Amino acid sequence: MKRHKRHPETEAVRGGTDLAKKNGPLVTPIYQTSTFEVTDNDQQVRATSTDMFYTRYGNPTNSVAESAIAELEGADAALLFSSGMNAITTGILALVKSGDHIVAQEDIYGGVTKFLTSWLPKLGVETTFVETANYDQHARAIRPNTKLLYVESPTNPTLKIVDLRKVSALAKQHGLITAIDSTFATPINQRPFEFGIDLVMHSGTKYFAGHSDLICGVVAGRKDLIETIHSTRTTLGGNMDPHAAWLLLRGIKTLAVRVQRQNESALRIAEYLAQNRKVKRVYYPFAEGHPQRALAMETMQGGGGVLTFEIDGSHEDARQLSESLNLFTLAPSLGGVDSLVSIPVLTSHAMISAEHRRKMGVTDQMIRLSVGIENVDDLIADLEQALAGVRSQEHVQVG
Numbered sequence: 001m002k003r004h005k006r007h008p009e010t011e012a013v014r015g016g017t018d019l020a021k022k023n024g025p026l027v028t029p030i031y032q033t034s035t036f037e038v039t040d041n042d043q044q045v046r047a048t049s050t051d052m053f054y055t056r057y058g059n060p061t062n063s064v065a066e067s068a069i070a071e072l073e074g075a076d077a078a079l080l081f082s083s084g085m086n087a088i089t090t091g092i093l094a095l096v097k098s099g100d101h102i103v104a105q106e107d108i109y110g111g112v113t114k115f116l117t118s119w120l121p122k123l124g125v126e127t128t129f130v131e132t133a134n135y136d137q138h139a140r141a142i143r144p145n146t147k148l149l150y151v152e153s154p155t156n157p158t159l160k161i162v163d164l165r166k167v168s169a170l171a172k173q174h175g176l177i178t179a180i181d182s183t184f185a186t187p188i189n190q191r192p193f194e195f196g197i198d199l200v201m202h203s204g205t206k207y208f209a210g211h212s213d214l215i216c217g218v219v220a221g222r223k224d225l226i227e228t229i230h231s232t233r234t235t236l237g238g239n240m241d242p243h244a245a246w247l248l249l250r251g252i253k254t255l256a257v258r259v260q261r262q263n264e265s266a267l268r269i270a271e272y273l274a275q276n277r278k279v280k281r282v283y284y285p286f287a288e289g290h291p292q293r294a295l296a297m298e299t300m301q302g303g304g305g306v307l308t309f310e311i312d313g314s315h316e317d318a319r320q321l322s323e324s325l326n327l328f329t330l331a332p333s334l335g336g337v338d339s340l341v342s343i344p345v346l347t348s349h350a351m352i353s354a355e356h357r358r359k360m361g362v363t364d365q366m367i368r369l370s371v372g373i374e375n376v377d378d379l380i381a382d383l384e385q386a387l388a389g390v391r392s393q394e395h396v397q398v399g
């Protein structure tokens, strides 16, 4: 884990750029090229291991974004991928071999659950799913052939917080690699390397890009692990397109200010919803009453822009409410400047079995909000008018 050289707001804007350079463009150019010209074959051989050989291997625009992310995370290095799923699957495939075993928490992203349950067994890699906050169960699940401990925090959509200190201590005791999907936290709210985690993965599509206009993934971590994953990325071919990487870089410059604003607005909205009698339960890590609020406040800078609530009513009521919002657009995804609303059982968790959803605590009445950067009073007014259309009433519970 590396210390921040500067504050995150500064690193987000200036990270990865060469502050000493003169007479060059302020903004990183897009190297929109698939290949790089050389003068002779000696130079060709030297170029092979650089980011100016062939864009599937690397690209200078991508390198700037990769070093900005590595600085923000406090990692040795980072790699970009064409999607979050590509980052996670390539990262895992690079580290496991046939006969290995993975321990994964049951609250992880549905696409990753599908990869672990439907794809990896074809290659002879088995996964045991454990309850997210039950660390004794994690310990019991570890076998002699366990290679990887895979977690996600905060979790989607119930916003559980993982105690990364416990996870990394357990992994170190058993010689396991730890990987976290830190999409919901971002390095502005949590830097998992500070807690001893080996690899940090993101759907960069969300907060890093920040404008709901591109798809990308990130893996950051220790140099040796990143070298292995780089080699697998080259083989599987998942590098990100340089034009999209340039858009990503532009997004990263405002990451810190966006996330700080989203933290503040989401907390205000969680507090508003908690006192509305038509809301049964609110899930937000920094809200009063969240069972892991103390852990969240100790280990995170903010609760993030996503919050979930359960309507006191039926699935139909949840659908109706989500459709009667004006400022929260009905769409999957999260982390962008535009506020979004979605029903987890119809979107992010539609691909998971009802039984698995029940274990995760995902209900039919749940509504997930991704809070953008609009004025929070306008967002609350929108929720107020939509909730006014819901009839039933009960007492609220936060957690």
Ligand SMILES: Cc1ncc(COP(=O)(O)O)c(C=O)c1O
Pocket: 083, 084, 085, 086, 109, 111, 152, 156, 181, 183, 184, 202, 203, 204, 205, 215, 216, 217, 333
């Ligand atoms: C927590 C989390 N991880 C991973 C992914 C996958 O990322 P992508 O859609 O960029 O492939 C998502 C997407 O919704 C996500 O929410």
